[in-house]
Amino acid sequence: MLGLFLETLNITAPVFAMLFLGVVLKRVGWINDSFIHTASALVFNVTMPALLFLGIIHADLSAALKPTLLLYFFVATLVSFAVAWGWAIWRCPYEDRGIFTQGAFRGNNGVIGLALAGSMYGSYGISLGAILAALVILFYNTLSTIVLAVYSPVIKSDPWSIFKSVLCNPLIISVLVAAPFAYFKIGIPGWLQTSGEYLAQMTLPLALMCIGGTLSLVALRKSGKLAVSSSMLKMIWLPILSTLGGWLCGFRGAELGILFLYFGSPTASVSFVMARAANGNHELAAAIIVITTLAAAVTTNIGIFILQWGGWI
Numbered sequence: 001m002l003g004l005f006l007e008t009l010n011i012t013a014p015v016f017a018m019l020f021l022g023v024v025l026k027r028v029g030w031i032n033d034s035f036i037h038t039a040s041a042l043v044f045n046v047t048m049p050a051l052l053f054l055g056i057i058h059a060d061l062s063a064a065l066k067p068t069l070l071l072y073f074f075v076a077t078l079v080s081f082a083v084a085w086g087w088a089i090w091r092c093p094y095e096d097r098g099i100f101t102q103g104a105f106r107g108n109n110g111v112i113g114l115a116l117a118g119s120m121y122g123s124y125g126i127s128l129g130a131i132l133a134a135l136v137i138l139f140y141n142t143l144s145t146i147v148l149a150v151y152s153p154v155i156k157s158d159p160w161s162i163f164k165s166v167l168c169n170p171l172i173i174s175v176l177v178a179a180p181f182a183y184f185k186i187g188i189p190g191w192l193q194t195s196g197e198y199l200a201q202m203t204l205p206l207a208l209m210c211i212g213g214t215l216s217l218v219a220l221r222k223s224g225k226l227a228v229s230s231s232m233l234k235m236i237w238l239p240i241l242s243t244l245g246g247w248l249c250g251f252r253g254a255e256l257g258i259l260f261l262y263f264g265s266p267t268a269s270v271s272f273v274m275a276r277a278a279n280g281n282h283e284l285a286a287a288i289i290v291i292t293t294l295a296a297a298v299t300t301n302i303g304i305f306i307l308q309w310g311g312w313i
Helices: 002-028 033-057 067-091 094-105 109-150 159-167 170-183 190-214 217-248 253-263 270-277 282-309
Strands: none
Touching (some): 002 190, 033 109, 067 253, 109 170, 109 270, 217 282, 253 282
């Protein structure tokens, strides 16, 4: 038992160590809000697209492209979104429902989920995780825009505006560009490959430190029960239901493990940015990010431990 727990800790500890390093660096003043803003933009526009591009073009599509897994992920994401929105309608003030819903279903899969998948399953985890990340980026941006627009006077929710925002996403662009390279097995020059790897290697440590630098206990104290309720949905109930559903559908090994890591990842930090853009309760959004990120250090280890103990991953 102790050996299995230590093995689980070896998978998750490097990711959360980088995240909490960001907390420390911000506290001692070695990074500030300006650095975090610039570095986050660099990750979003340059280094993460490079990581996804390389992960997909080097993916063994015959092994990493799993239609049934993608279909399940699609359905489970929609169900999670519907459950979170329904709970928000029942439990939340009208003006906070969009923020609550986004916090409860939108995981930080592009950074933390992908980092854990790579840590646990190596290059296969990055390949499969990158393909799932393509779906994540599309679904989360679209669904979040819809639910925030319903409760916000400043966001356009017409189909054309949503389509443009999704199509202009650098992460979506990198996935679309990489797809023909992977399908037709098109190589890239060695110097470009090496340069891309330099960029890709920056992504996870830099993004994790930026997330750590954005965490705020002040926001946590202000938001109370709504933040806790949304966080419990995100970190406990929806991961349990989604992982159990995947198990019942016959997924095992890396597939079930990555499903758990993706559905059990903490709320994406971009939800705070979108909440501010929607003139919503951004303090609630920040509190949900804080709670889920802190909780993930515990729930992720427990979940992996249980799944490994049962011999399912």
